[in-house]
């Protein structure tokens with residue numbers, strides 16, 4: 183066995199002159215080259231200063247998990263060599279790479295073979311997944327995938343602009359504490375997906391192929407693999423110790439892996455406006471319209487995505503012209519004047535797409551041999567553009583759980599261990615899910631006076647700025663996924679609304695509306711929290727699965 187140590191960036195932090203992105207990219211290319219001529223490569227980034235404890239800790243954990251040794255306090259080549267010699271009875275897998283560049287290491291190169299079966303490998307053309315929150319971008323960085331938003335004409339997103347009854351307010355993401363590269367990104371979903379597919383298929387241990395999975399192969403309650411139809415029409419079977427099922431919102435494979443309670447509160451009607459300007463460039467635009475919100479955001483340097491929410495499970499008919507009439511007479515008058523001409527011209531051109539907005543709380547049925555992920559597992563209203571952030575955050579959680587494991591063949595033990603996934607994902611997932619569901623209800627128009635007050639109060643609360651906008655926006659962006667903070671802000675909005683009703687002179691009618699506002703707010707948020715799971719959401723540390731340790735091999 184050949185072991186190669188490479189000390190990287192010795193004692194020096196990232197050169198200021200070089201963009202972090204570029205630097206990381208260079209690191210990765212060099213690492214990939216090294217991979218070819220050694221069995222084990224350990225790349226050390228001898229970072230200094232504040233990062234040192236973090237570096238030692240993280241690298242220590244990775245090494246400890248791969249080589250079965252306790253975490254080390256001092257990471258240097260001698261210690262590692264000693265560690266490896268000491269543990270030389272452990273079976274090493276070829277091409278194991280333990281890498282860490284700055285805070286990053288590359289566990290996707292851990293030698294595990296991955297077979298990806300995707301129904302259609304051509305570039306998707308969809309109206310979904312076009313705005314990635316900054317929290318999602320941070321997850322891309324953690325996964326070493328941030329370059330997937332490069333060279334696709336992706337646009338940076340720095341926050342939101344809210345519009346209501348002729349008034350507007352700008353809400354910026356609180357990005358001050360982050361690297362200048364960190365922001366939201368909006369793009370053509372298909373271009374982003376293709377970049378990720380290219381990246382996956384460039385890895386020697388990943389096999390990406392086109393095929394439609396028809397069923398899961400089960401044996402004695404354990405999932406052994408999948409049956410699929412290949413591109414050439416052949417029926418094939420693929421076996422693996424762990425099958426990750428992520429076939430999206432229309433999943434036909436999730437049936438035995440979860441208890442799906444799908445709700446379709448509304449549909450999005452999607453249009454692309456060309457060659458016009460947004461009132462606030464590099465911001466998502468949310469119009470609090472009647473009956474429900476309308477979104478605008480730039481997806482390329484020349485195109486603006488418009489998503490019009492239509493409550494209910496059906497949209498007016500496209501074929502008989504009802505939809506374009508609805509868009510021109512009901513929607514157009516409510517959108518910012520700068521966009522109206524382009525909006526009407528786009529409707530006249532007729533390239534209108536629709537998509538149901540689904541929400542489904544995570545209700546897993548842990549099954550040996552399989553794990554459900556992405557929209558197949560958990561969905562929320564797309565108003566806040568949180569789906570990809572939740573999916574990427576789940577991937578990071580799963581990646582970290584799988585990293586210490588050498589062998590996935592003991593399905594029952596693995597399944598028990600992976601139950602911790604459902605709790606560990608909760609802070610991010612439940613915050614984004616709850617906020618999406620609650621905001622959709624609050625932002626939609628209602629004949630109920632109390633709900634109108636709540637909507638108005640929400641707009642005004644966010645317009646206050648400072649902590650009143652930073653708090654909710656950092657929750658929405660995935661930058662600060664804290665469920666408790668979400669509940670505090672939600673009820674602060676309600677209390678703010680009641681205060682406005684009662685001051686300066688409360689009348690019996692206003693007191694009554696205030697009471698209904700509080701009860702309406704509770705009626706919105708508590709059912710969502712109940713579906714998310716109160717204990718997992720607020721007290722994850724009390725859930726026994728939270729403490730599951732990797733199975734010993």
Ligand SMILES: Cc1cc2nc3c(=O)[nH]c(=O)nc-3n(C[C@H](O)[C@H](O)[C@H](O)COP(=O)(O)OP(=O)(O)OC[C@H]3O[C@@H](n4cnc5c(N)ncnc54)[C@H](O)[C@@H]3O)c2cc1C
Nearest residue numbers: 301310311312313394395429430556557564567568569570
């Ligand atoms: C209208 C709308 C707008 C949205 N906008 C945003 C947004 O702006 N930002 C955001 O973060 N999220 C948004 N979302 C949510 C986001 O799109 C999803 O959360 C995200 O795409 C989930 O990723 P996924 O991989 O689970 O599913 P998908 O992206 O749907 O991927 C599933 C994949 O599985 C493949 N597949 C399906 N069945 C099979 C099969 N039988 N065999 C083989 N392959 C199969 C499909 O071809 C597809 O490639 C939006 C959702 C909707 C409905």
